[in-house]
Amino acid sequence: MTESSALVAQEMAEAERPGPEPRGSALRRNARWLLLAAAVVFALWLPFGLYPAVAVEILCWALFAVAIDLLLGYVGLMSFGHAAFWGTSAYATGLVAIHWGLPFPLAVLCGALTATVLAVPIGYLAVKRTGIYFAMVTLAFAQMIYVVANKWSSLTGGENGLQSVPRAITDNFYFYYAALPIVFGGLFLAWRIVHSPFGRVLVAIRDNPSRARALGYAVHRYKLMAFMLSAFLAGLGGGLFAMGHRFVSLETLHWTTSGKAVIIVVLGGIGTLWGGPLGAAAIVRLEDWLSFSGFEQIGLVTGGIFVLTVLLFRRGVWGTLFKRR
Amino acid sequence: MLQHVFNGLVGGSFLALVALGLAVIFGMLRVVNFAHGAIYMLGAFGALALTGEAFWAALVVVPVGLGLLGMVLERTVVNRLARLDPLYNFLLTFGLTLVLQDLVKWRYGVQSSPYPTPAGLGGSVDFGLFDFPAYRVFVLVVAAIVCFGVWFLLSRTRLGLIVRACTERPELSAALGVNVGRWVTPVFGFGVALAGLAGVLAAPMRAVHPLMGADLIIVVFAVVVIGGLGSIFGSVAAAFAIGVLQALSEAYLDSALVSQILVYVVMAAVLLWRPSGLFGREESPA
Numbered sequence: 078m079t080e081s082s083a084l085v086a087q088e089m090a091e092a093e094r095p096g097p098e099p100r101g102s103a104l105r106r107n108a109r110w111l112l113l114a115a116a117v118v119f120a121l122w123l124p125f126g127l128y129p130a131v132a133v134e135i136l137c138w139a140l141f142a143v144a145i146d147l148l149l150g151y152v153g154l155m156s157f158g159h160a161a162f163w164g165t166s167a168y169a170t171g172l173v174a175i176h177w178g179l180p181f182p183l184a185v186l187c188g189a190l191t192a193t194v195l196a197v198p199i200g201y202l203a204v205k206r207t208g209i210y211f212a213m214v215t216l217a218f219a220q221m222i223y224v225v226a227n228k229w230s231s232l233t234g235g236e237n238g239l240q241s242v243p244r245a246i247t248d249n250f251y252f253y254y255a256a257l258p259i260v261f262g263g264l265f266l267a268w269r270i271v272h273s274p275f276g277r278v279l280v281a282i283r284d285n286p287s288r289a290r291a292l293g294y295a296v297h298r299y300k301l302m303a304f305m306l307s308a309f310l311a312g313l314g315g316g317l318f319a320m321g322h323r324f325v326s327l328e329t330l331h332w333t334t335s336g337k338a339v340i341i342v343v344l345g346g347i348g349t350l351w352g353g354p355l356g357a358a359a360i361v362r363l364e365d366w367l368s369f370s371g372f373e374q375i376g377l378v379t380g381g382i383f384v385l386t387v388l389l390f391r392r393g394v395w396g397t398l399f400k401r402r
Numbered sequence: 403m404l405q406h407v408f409n410g411l412v413g414g415s416f417l418a419l420v421a422l423g424l425a426v427i428f429g430m431l432r433v434v435n436f437a438h439g440a441i442y443m444l445g446a447f448g449a450l451a452l453t454g455e456a457f458w459a460a461l462v463v464v465p466v467g468l469g470l471l472g473m474v475l476e477r478t479v480v481n482r483l484a485r486l487d488p489l490y491n492f493l494l495t496f497g498l499t500l501v502l503q504d505l506v507k508w509r510y511g512v513q514s515s516p517y518p519t520p521a522g523l524g525g526s527v528d529f530g531l532f533d534f535p536a537y538r539v540f541v542l543v544v545a546a547i548v549c550f551g552v553w554f555l556l557s558r559t560r561l562g563l564i565v566r567a568c569t570e571r572p573e574l575s576a577a578l579g580v581n582v583g584r585w586v587t588p589v590f591g592f593g594v595a596l597a598g599l600a601g602v603l604a605a606p607m608r609a610v611h612p613l614m615g616a617d618l619i620i621v622v623f624a625v626v627v628i629g630g631l632g633s634i635f636g637s638v639a640a641a642f643a644i645g646v647l648q649a650l651s652e653a654y655l656d657s658a659l660v661s662q663i664l665v666y667v668v669m670a671a672v673l674l675w676r677p678s679g680l681f682g683r684e685e686s687p688a
Contacts, residue, residue, distance in 0.1 A: 155489050157496075202670050205677040209434045209488050210631070213623040214673065220620045221666035228659040332620060336496055343493060374508050380500025387494045388482060 116354075120257060127362070129249035133321040135354075135361045136253070136260045140314030142341040142353030143267045144307045149339075150348025151271055152303045153283035154204070157212040157335050158219030159311050161199065162192035164330030165222060166312030167319035171239040172232070174320070181244055182259060185316030192312030193305050195222075200304035204297050207286075216332060223330040238326035242319055249321070256317050263313045267350060270306060279303055311338075333376075340383045346393025355395055405532050406653040407646055412538045412607075414645020415545030416442075416600050418638045420622045421629070422549060423596030425637040429569045430589040432488045433480060434631070436495035438597045439619025440502040441468055445601020446610045447506055450515055457520035457606070465598040472594025476587050484586075499616070506612040514609035523606075541603050548599065549638050556634065565589060624669045630682020640680065644668065 124132040141163055148154045170188030173179045179187065203214045226233045233239065246252045270276050282289040282296050290296050319325045328334060337360065345356025360379060367375050390397055420442055427435050435441075448464035449457065475498070483490045519537050526533040556562035567575040568582045576582045601615070608614060622641075629640030644665050652661040672680060 155492075198670075202673045205673050206627075209492055210627060212489065212492060213434065213627055214669070216620055217624040217627065217666050217669055220624075221663050224659065224662045228662075332616070333500075336500070339493070339496075374504040376500035376504035377508070380497045380504065383497035384479070384494060384501065387490055387497060388479060391486075391490065 116351075120261075124250050124253045128365070129253050130321070131361060131365045133249055133253050133256060134318070134365075135358050136256055137314045137318040137321060138338065138341060138357035138361055139354035140260055140263045140317070141311050141338045142345060142357050143264060143350060144310035144314065145338050146342045146345075146347060146350065146353050147267055147270065147307045147310065148303060149342060150350075151276060151283065152279045152300060154207070154300065154304070155212045155339070156203075156215040156304075156307070157332070157339060158199075158215030158217070159307070159338055160330050160332060160334035161215075161219035161222040162196060162308040162311040163315035163318070163334060163338070164226070164325075164327075165195050166192040166315035167325045167329045168226065168233055168239065170316035170319045171242040171325040174242050174244070175239065178243065181246070181255070181320045185259060185313060185320060188316035188319070189309050189312030192315065193309045196305045196308030197301075200301045200308070204300040204304060216335065219330065219335060220332060223327065223332070226330050227327055233325075233327075236327065238324060239319075240324060242323045242325065244320055244323055252321065256321070259313060259317060263310050264350075264354070266306075267310060270303075271350065275299075275302070337379070340379060340386075342393075343383065343391075344386050344393055346395035346397070349393065349395040349399075351399075352393050352395035356393070359394070405534075406649045408532075408534060408542075409538070410646030410649030411642055412542050412645070413649055414642035415541050416604055416618070417622055417625055417645055418549055418641035419545055419600035419603070420597050420618060421625050421637040421641045422552060422634065423593035423600075424622060424626055425631055425634045426552070426596070427590055427593035428626075428631050429634065430565065431476075431480070431484065431491075431586060433484075433491040433495075433590075434488065434623075435593070436492055436619065437498045437502065438495075438594075438622070439615030439617075440499040441472070441594050441597040441615070442601040442604070442618060443506065443612060443615035444468060444502065445598035446517075446605040446608075446614060447510065447601075447612075448598065449602045449605040450510075450517055450610050457602075460602050460605075461599070464602050465595040468598030469591040469595030473587050473591035475594075476590040480590065481586075499619075503612050503616065510612065512612060514611045517605040517610055519606045537606060541607065544599075544603060548596065552596075553635070621665055624665045627669050627679060628665075628672045630679025633679070633681035636679060636681025 123135070127135075141159070144162075145156060145159050148156050166185075166188035168188075169191035170184045173187045174181065174184040199215070199218045203211055203218065206214055227235060230236075244252070246255050278289065278294055278299055281292075282294065282299055286296055289299075315329060318329065341356035341360050342353060343356075344359060345352025345354070363382075364375050364379065367378060372378075386393070420438055423441075424435060424438050427433055427438075445464055445468060448467065449460040452460045452463065479494060479498075480491055483494060523537040523540050525536050527536050527539045554562075556566060564575075564580055565585055567578075567580060568585050572582050604610075604614070621644075625640045625644050626637045628644070629636030629638070631637065647664055647668070648661045651664050652658070655661070676682075
């Protein structure tokens with residue numbers, strides 16, 4: 078991701094500039110807090126303005142997008158197989174809720190941890206390759222999980238999926254507010270990762286893997302850690318998705334799901350964290366509107382928008398609006 | 403046994419033609435064309451659109467037509483991203499895949515359409531020990547001829563010399579007076595045409611369906627990771643090998659699961675043992 082990496086590198090150089098703070102930085106910090114407050118207020122208002130079910134879906138995809146952006150924007154690895162973690166967590170969440178009757182936050186946590194465990198072997202193998210190969214390898218492994226879930230119908234219900242996942246909060250409006258703390262927790266985790274020394278090492282690996290290795294960082298191990306954290310976040314989103322729909326389908330594991338998440342990230346802006354939720358809101362809202370108006374060729378629209386984004390607005394909505402060159 | 407190996411080789415033919423197109427394009431442009439599966443699907447629908455009687459015409463017209471479409475795409479969009487990280491073109495072609503798939507879904511619906519076995523290839527060929535359906539023999543022969551032809555073209559002709567030079571050392575080739583840019587578009591078109599040809603060949607054997615290419619392309623990705631995408635020979639060899647392994651596992655293990663995940667398991671093993679692929683060269687660490 079040449080452009081975005083140059084961008085972040087420049088920003089980092091600015092952040093690390095020694096000496097007195099540049100003029101106006103206090104203002105900028107205040108602006109950042111204002112922005113955050115506005116985002117929180119917006120998130121609290123959302124189910125009043127939209128169907129609560131759509132609002133819940135936006136939350137789930139926002140987490141998913143941030144998970145992918147953590148890898149794409151900050152480690153430079155494009156996973157095209159994150160549906161494996163999203164879907165596995167959805168199934169695991171649904172299964173523990175059905176069979177053990179766990180309350181939903183615990184069930185979601187179980188799902189996310191299952192996804193993290195699955196990320197160990199897949200990540201271990203995938204981080205041996207970079208660039209385009211990484212995308213193909215993750216895509217292939219996700220397809221393998223999809224095939225297994227399809228055939229293992231005694232556990233997953235095969236084509237029928239997991240029906241009627243139990244949930245104590247039946248009203249989607251209240252469920253949204255129950256899910257919101259989990260989503261904020263996930264987003265805060267992503268923000269902490271990016272702004273930690275660990276996150277700085279990831280960016281260093283992205284910008285110059287050879288130099289990072291020469292400095293003594295175990296590049297593969299860092300990438301694997303980032304991959305697992307990303308899978309955990311995707312798993313949180315997937316678990317909430319299962320709970321939100323009270324139903325898990327094979328589609329959660331399909332490559333189109335991975336693709337949709339990547340579309341959201343690129344549309345929102347790679348390497349921005351804010352871009353994920355923004356892109357999620359836009360795409361989920363658009364798809365809801367399209368299916369509401371009876372247009373079935375959703376891929377035609379999202380695919381078309383995506384092509385235009387890649388051609389014309391590679392920095393994404395957030396990158397174009399709020400990041401200086 | 404022999405029969406299953408043969409069926410595997412036929413199944414591998416489709417993988418090989420698509421993988422070959424992917425590898426040729428990757429070699430020249432460093433672009434992995436996600437839309438290759440969609441092109442394969444368009445090839446099959448192209449054969450369908452020309453109706454069953456015209457199979458022989460479709461075998462020529464559809465790949466040429468799709469090759470031209472590929473050249474237009476290269477000129478108009480792929481080319482614009484050529485200087486950026488190859489991932490952008492991967493994303494672009496992914497978006498194109500969604501668009502193409504949904505266009506076909508719109509026009510033809512999601513059910514599979516049958517396609518009759520072409521006239522003259524309906525019978526079977528007697529090999530002494532077994533009878534094989536003539537059409538399958540035909541597929542295998544065409545795939546073998548095309549793969550051999552591409553190999554010959556690249557390694558034994560002047561044209562191949564230029565293309566290989568542009569692939570391996572574009573700056574140096576340009577410095578020596580080769581017009582590198584001139585070869586990019588035809589090579590892209592040619593790679594796309596190969597996927598289209600595979601689609602036409604698949605129409606009489608497999609269900610013609612808007613998503614037929616989506617499932618195939620992921621298997622092909624695994625195949626080229628196994629073979630090493632940079633190596634054209636590796637990609638083709640891996641495609642045939644995976645085809646045979648799939649057919650054998652399906653026949654002897656009697657498990658659809660094993661035969662379907664086999665390719666991914668092999669890919670995992672290759673990543674563990676030789677991360678750059680069986681015939682691939684070491685990547686630069688960046």
